[in-house]
Amino acid sequence: MAGWPGWLRRGHLGTEADRATFRTLHTAALATPALRAGLTEASAQRSVRHLRSLLASPAVALTDRERLLAWDGGQHHHQDQAGPLAQGVVAEGGTVVLQRDAIPCGHPGCPLRQVIVAPLTVEERVIGTFQVFVPSASAALVRAAEEVAGWVSGQLELAELDASRTRLMEAEVRALRAQISPHFVYNSLNAIASFVRTDPERARELLLEFADFTRYSFRRHGEFTTLAEELNSIERYLVLEKARFGDRLTVVLRVAPEVLPVVVPFLSLQPLVENAVRHGLEQKAGSGRISIIAEDNGSEAMISVEDDGVGEDPEKVRRVLAGDPETDSVGLGNVDARLRSAFGDDYGLVVETAPSAGTKVIVRVPKYAPGVHP
Incomplete structure (x- = not known):
């Protein structure tokens, strides 16, 4: 034998x-x-x-x-x-x-x-x-x-x-790109243009950040990435948003080094941060604060994105996560569906919010999941 x-x-x-x-x-x-x-x-x-x-x-x-x-x-x-x-x-x-x-x-x-x-x-x-x-x-x-x-x-x-799931994931990522990119590109280019005459070196730096961000966002390989890569892209995004908001926007970023290699769905955190800016701070008078925290939680990584913006009606958030087509926060529902598809129904988004109380979105991901790799 x-x-x-x-x-x-x-x-x-x-x-x-x-x-x-x-x-x-x-x-x-x-x-x-x-x-x-x-x-x-x-x-x-x-x-x-x-x-x-x-x-x-x-x-x-x-x-x-x-x-x-x-x-x-x-x-x-x-x-x-x-x-x-x-x-x-x-x-x-x-x-x-x-x-x-x-x-x-x-x-x-x-x-x-x-x-x-x-x-x-x-x-x-x-x-x-x-x-x-x-x-x-x-x-x-x-x-x-x-x-x-x-x-x-x-x-x-x-x-x-497997092939249908891959096609669905690709379609969902395309939907995110279609939603996020025009809004972000318009505002970023406007912010960069404002520095061209007054601070050319600052404009050049912002253009490089913009190029790196868009290169990552429009890449065509893999439905997963590492938490480190996703956070690097988010940092570039926030540099560009801070150029637009100036002192109105304060960012707190706290990440445990041991969770940086954890694998997450591609473009799963970026929409949460953009929602914090668009649906929280843009509609708020005065300054605003966004906190992004990634912690080690035993066999999981715990990531939260929190803003002190205008908040949201919890019922509307429930409808978003349920896939209600009448809601306008496509990014949240998209991310929730992709997390559940990748890791199971125990790993959907948890959203804590109320009108005038800001919003906190919590993401849990396993440190290891079979078949999930960048």
Whole structure:
């Protein structure tokens, strides 16, 4: 049993039935990473030999709706038969067992006389087939082929969910950019323009801050970033806002160094700070204060963004977080949804506010979450 763990070779797992179960699970696990990439030629070729091992069949094939993606075993057979075999199952939607006349072969000793063709489905739509070429298709083998096809379909369904989630996250980030950027760009350029004649060096510094901020905000790779990168971008944003507000805006930033590597959704804190400026201080007479605090909280990082602005009606905030399209604080609802999507429903935003009482938004994120990395 070359390639198996030593404890398994020594028989520590128990009976032969136990060892067979382990081998089946291990083989399925080997095929999983490729299938979680979706049904492509590359993923099919990486997984097909493991699928053949599950059934110990002479040959198997994976196809999309009309063409062969990968083949393993029975090398003398005509692999171009797999595409046409798939088309009938795609049209009908059920498993079929076809006889030798459907898989003709010129090799006199060819043992392949039947083929089981089972559909691969995602969201109740047939996207391909799993084909098992055998000397004789018993009822038990047909059932086993259907079970393997069902398991493959499940992995492909998860791959589609991952892809849908990624598309949703990208769309949400685009929505944030569409909301934040025009407002911020207009005000920042106005502030910079005000220094061009009176303080050219200050104008140059602000332009560099503006360039770094927009470069980060419009980057196109990754749906996650580190807390350090997000806070660096926020600092640039606040430098530009302080140029606009002058002494009216006071910023307090307190960050525990140990939470800087923590991973957060890209552009998840920036909207909270911009909301503090736009919906808090811009509408307040006199000066205002924004505090950004990031603390170590055991297995989590605790981040808060607080302003002493005009506050908000708690009922309106509840509607924002519930996704009410009639509200105008798209950023808060967007961030709340992305936090819950990334880390689970326990990690949504907590907002403490009331009219004339300022607003405090609390974000909790786990220091480690499976599958979440910058």
